[in-house]
Amino acid sequence: MRQRSASYATFTMFNYAFLTVLAIVCVLPILHMFAVSFSSRAAATANIINFWPVGWTTEAYSTTLGNDSFLQSLWIAVERTVAGTALSMLLVVMAAYSLSKTSLKFPGRSTYTWFFVFTMLFNGGLIPSYFLVNKLYLMDTLWALILPTAVNVWNMILMLNFFRSLPQELEDAALIDGAGHFTVLWRVFFPISMPAIATLSLFAMVFHWNSWFDGVIYMNNKDNYPLASFLHAMVVSNNLTQLGMSAQDVANISNRTVKAAQLFIGTVPILFAYPFLQKYFVKGIVLGSVKE
């Protein structure tokens, strides 16, 4: 008995050490970028920065925030995140409410459900979608970034599973009191579904903030790029001429510390939003997926 617990104690010690290292490895690259962004250019060129800024300066940030193209893309990212999340959540919650009813209450629900779910199984692919957005004259508008992905079927299923887990009596009582379904949804279901709605909103926000590909293909004018698309063109594909900047601006902004600052600014909203919502999303995922 003693032997066994001794070996378990050794295991526990190694386990803690291993998991600590693993957790640190998950944040180190982000920490490195943070360190580079606050370091001097000389230190970045000399390649001596590890995980703490060398020659502390906020120069990279003042350069970044003084660049109009960057600020413009930041604003577009905020717009699409707010508008896109609001629209998406509205559509998803409304549809999920109806789909959460039993077939007895709402004959026709399974037809609708299949209509939605089929799009998870099959899609027309990139090129027909591109031409559709083109034909609808949505190119270079904010709508191109919001409408095509507004109805997220997966979120709809999570939401409908959540609605189903709520006590049936709540709805019945409200209906007997003379409320219609719009009132039940808005006054009864909506307030008590906040954990699930917060979770799915978090996912929608992260999705919009991080989406870059739709910006790249649907925006012909680079001034309409959201931040993620801007970062892709700037940092990843090094496609600076695309962004139509002067040579001086290009030289300033392609600096390694400035690139790091831009990437870090692109991550800040996520770093801030996520610890607050962490308690919700774990709950939300579990609600949606593990059900007996």
Next chain:
Amino acid sequence: MRRYWTNTWQFHVLLLPAALGILIFNYIPMFGVVMAFQDYQPWLGISHSEWVGLDHFRYLFSYPDSKQVIINTLVIATLKLSFGLIVPLVFALLLNEVRLMPAKRVIQTMVYLPHFVSWVVLGGILIDILSTDGIVNRLIRAFGQESIFFLGNGDWFRFTLIVSDVWKEFGFSAIIFLAALTSINPSLYEAAEIDGASKWKQVLYVTMPSILPIVIVVATLSLGRILDAGFDQILNLYNPLVYNKGDIIDTFVYRVGLTKGEFSFGTAVGLFKSVVGLVFIVISYRMAYKLANYRIF
């Protein structure tokens, strides 16, 4: 009939906006796949472009580049899915042994983080830290080894894709296993302990069988994503040097179809992927239902 509408009109109204959105942005492009059987020219449109039958598909299967692309997709996706299942599972089992709640929470917060950071940002970071002057190669040189061209050599590129994808997602993927682990009835462990089972035996005979159903579900459902090798990730990391080993179906469709303007051929490749993907998804859902009684709704 009239009663049906008085009872249900509100449900239909609530569904209408979402149904319209899906109809326009998901169903109309499905009909757009007829482009794959045409020689589509944007100025002629679908109604006036010339029909070419299966020409693009014949080309797809005879063109060496596209065969390589299919192989790349399968290799990269299979490796990602396997490690993307094993690593989160092992991590969840190890984390489950952590009894100190604050430690557990801090570890969870840290490992979930990369999931929420976009591939654009991570691509930028990886290009920086994996370059020849980057921090990783500095470390490798400190150990007296040669620098590695992580993003310039095809095999190392694949390695980087898989490791960085597992790194980004393992924590988040573990959530589902952790949820299953916490829902195991503690009395099972008590009973095992009274019967004299050691900690290891408890893991083997109580923990493992309890979470097996959810592992089967996750494994079979991942089969449905066998052709999704990571579009976002690859487009943010690759360069012409590694097209040979790193180009996947999705990136190929984008490169050839949209940037080179071979719209019909791109659509054909995309359609091929959608159809094969559909088959795999249906099989995976059937299997998950048969093996573990799983249904999505």
